[in-house]
Amino acid sequence: xxxxxxxxxxxxxxxxxxxxxxxxxxxxxxxxxxxxxxxxxxxxxxxxxxxxxxxxxxxxxxxxxxxxxxxxxxxxxxxxxxxxxxxxxxxxxxxxxxxxxxxxxxxxxxxxxxxxxxxxxxxxxxxxxxxxxxxxxxxxxxxxxxxxxxxxxxxxxxxxxxxxxxxxxxxxxxxxxxxxxxxxxxxxxxxxxxxxxxxxxxxxxxxxxxxxxxxxxxxxxxxxxxxxxxxxxxxxxxxxxxxxxxxx
Amino acid sequence: xxxxxxxxxxxxxxxxxxxxxxxxxxxxxxxxxxxxxxxxxxxxxxxxxxxxxxxxxxxxxxxxxxxxxxxxxxxxxxxxxxxxxxxxxxxxxxxxxxxxxxxxxxxxxxxxxxxxxxxxxxxxxxxxxxxxxxxxxxxxxxxxxxxxxxxxxxxxxxxxxxxxxxxxxxxxxxxxxxxxxxxxxxxxxxxxxxxxxxxxxxxxxxxxxxxxxxxxxxxxxxxxxxxxxxxxxxxxxxxx
Numbered sequence: 352x353x354x355x356x357x358x359x360x361x362x363x364x365x366x367x368x369x370x371x372x373x374x375x376x377x378x379x380x381x382x383x384x385x386x387x388x389x390x391x392x393x394x395x396x397x398x399x400x401x402x403x404x405x406x407x408x409x410x411x412x413x414x415x416x417x418x419x420x421x422x423x424x425x426x427x428x429x430x431x432x433x434x435x436x437x438x439x440x441x442x443x444x445x446x447x448x449x450x451x452x453x454x455x456x457x458x459x460x461x462x463x464x465x466x467x468x469x470x471x472x473x474x475x476x477x478x479x480x481x482x483x484x485x486x487x488x489x490x491x492x493x494x495x496x497x498x499x500x501x502x503x504x505x506x507x508x509x510x511x512x513x514x515x516x517x518x519x520x521x522x523x524x525x526x527x528x529x530x531x532x533x534x535x536x537x538x539x540x541x542x543x544x545x546x547x548x549x550x551x552x553x554x555x556x557x558x559x560x561x562x563x564x565x566x567x568x569x570x571x572x573x574x575x576x577x578x579x580x581x582x583x584x585x586x587x588x589x590x591x592x593x594x595x596x597x598x599x
Numbered sequence: 600x601x602x603x604x605x606x607x608x609x610x611x612x613x614x615x616x617x618x619x620x621x622x623x624x625x626x627x628x629x630x631x632x633x634x635x636x637x638x639x640x641x642x643x644x645x646x647x648x649x650x651x652x653x654x655x656x657x658x659x660x661x662x663x664x665x666x667x668x669x670x671x672x673x674x675x676x677x678x679x680x681x682x683x684x685x686x687x688x689x690x691x692x693x694x695x696x697x698x699x700x701x702x703x704x705x706x707x708x709x710x711x712x713x714x715x716x717x718x719x720x721x722x723x724x725x726x727x728x729x730x731x732x733x734x735x736x737x738x739x740x741x742x743x744x745x746x747x748x749x750x751x752x753x754x755x756x757x758x759x760x761x762x763x764x765x766x767x768x769x770x771x772x773x774x775x776x777x778x779x780x781x782x783x784x785x786x787x788x789x790x791x792x793x794x795x796x797x798x799x800x801x802x803x804x805x806x807x808x809x810x811x812x813x814x815x816x817x818x819x820x821x822x823x824x825x826x827x828x829x830x831x832x833x834x835x836x837x838x839x
Contacts (some may be wrong), residue, residue: 357710370710423713449711456704522723523701527627555628560743565627565697565706567725568797569718586805592628593803 352378352444356391358403359451361460368460370449380440382428385410385417387439388450404463410435412577415512418519419464420451425516425575433514433577453515455524457561470561471513471529477557478550479533481542491570501539508535510578517572517580523564528572530558531588532580538591548598551591605827635798637690642795643817644683652830654821659764670747693735698726707765721789722797728790735783742770771834780831784824791820 353376361368375391382390385407392402408416417434421427427437442448450464458466460495483489497505511532518526534551537543543550566585601758651669655662669675714723746766748764771777795816799805804812 359710423709425714428716450812451709451711454705454707454709460707473745520717522705522718524704525627525701526659552751555626559625559627561838562704563627563632563690566699567697567701567722568800569714569722570794571714571717582800583805586800586803589628589632589801590803592626593632596629 352380352446353440354378354387354442354445355447357447357449360403360463361452362364362462364461370451370464370520378439380438382439383410383435384419384437384439385435386422400416403445404465406465407435412436413512418453418466418468418515420449420453420519422449423521425453426514426577430574431577431579433512436577453519453535455518455563456516457526458518458561459516462502466515468513468515470488470563471526473561474526474554474557474589475513476532478546479537480546481537482571483542483544489520495541496541504583505536505539508532508580508584510537511536511576511580512578514577516575516577518563520571520575521566522566522569523567525566525572526558526561526563526578527585527588528576528580528582530554531584534588534591535584538587547590547591551588551595554586618744625757630693630802634690634693634697635684635801637693638798639802640686641690642791642798644686645823646819653733653826655764655767656830657835662767663761663763667758667760669804670751671758687736691729694726694729717795722793725790725793728786730791731783731786735779735787738779738783742776743767767836768834771831772839774835777831777835781828784827784831787827788820788824791824792817795819 352589353374353480356373356375357370358373359368360371360579373391375387375394378390381458385405388403388405395402400447406416406418408414410417412435414432415433417426419426419434421437426432426434427441429437429441431583452458452460452464452466455466457470458468460466509532511529515529517528518524521528534554537550568582568585573580651662651665654665714720743766771780796809796813799809799812799816
């Protein structure tokens, strides 16, 4: 199939970017979206042009590195997949495809389609951990009985890969789905209780400091999340936050 | 005395703690919760207002009696009314503050943006429906609240328990005003369609009752504004 690509090109963080048009021919419907970009880049390199920079790593939907706003949606038109799992069969011959970086003040563009998502790392560092004594007397996690329902919900929250699609999809560029998943995965488990109060207060504080917007419950994040993280987590984070504020 | 002190502590201490610990207006979640709680408060007021207004369709004397009670009871006039007005002001000032903050969170816009693929128009445009409702409140205050305040507290007119129905019906003689009321309530319905269930999500209620809350919210968002529209049209076409 032949496609018209409209790709955001930006030299570096300080330059003004713009949409550049590319025509790509003979795209196989079996290619992944990133493979299609690889083909484009090979042709650009052959012509002596600068290839389009984009993020990728595992290419099997588990690392959360690939991003891209494709035709107005993070990770493109398919549901429950990352860009590396998106296949060209989701598009038709002759389609025009807009490819832009994830947009948020807290995710500044580094180059072309690559954005700096280290704001997520800083939120995680603010409280997304449990302090475990590793002196040799560590208790086996499996020795603590956990209700199956709680274990399942904690696991679901923990499947968040921190890709940033929630922020990219949100009209307010809010990071509440990400932060709430990271709060929830500990809030539901006994191991997470020791630091529960400081965790939610510190992570929300960091989230606000990074310049993400406020959630208005449009639900766009949940729809676009490649891991299907539920809005339930945001309600849980709000409860945790209010309880922590009252405890002080 | 001890009981009162305990109750006052129970009510105000959490507020003070939220205020000092995390900053009531400096935390995104506290702002959201304040927005949701003021919204739920306004929803409950709206229901009361609707029920009282609806009596005007059924019985002139009941409407007059209820209006007189609401307009003269000191607890309602000097405690509930100021709380309500503060609630309205808080809800719209906070709404505008949040909108400005949220716009700042994405400074470079997408060239291609398809919000309708993952969210509803009403959920993304609460500021538009909200501002229309705010403009309507201006008209509503001009029509009813200011004349009422002047009547009671400036001109010191004697109490007249039968004037309310006639005053209200008179307002709905004008087709333009009736039309503006109808349009405003359609926008209010859209605001409530998202706002009702959204406020519960924000205060942390997302459990087995959530599907029920959603249905209740959609029903409320349709029935109450449709009822207000019915009352306006009823007085425009039938009573007048």
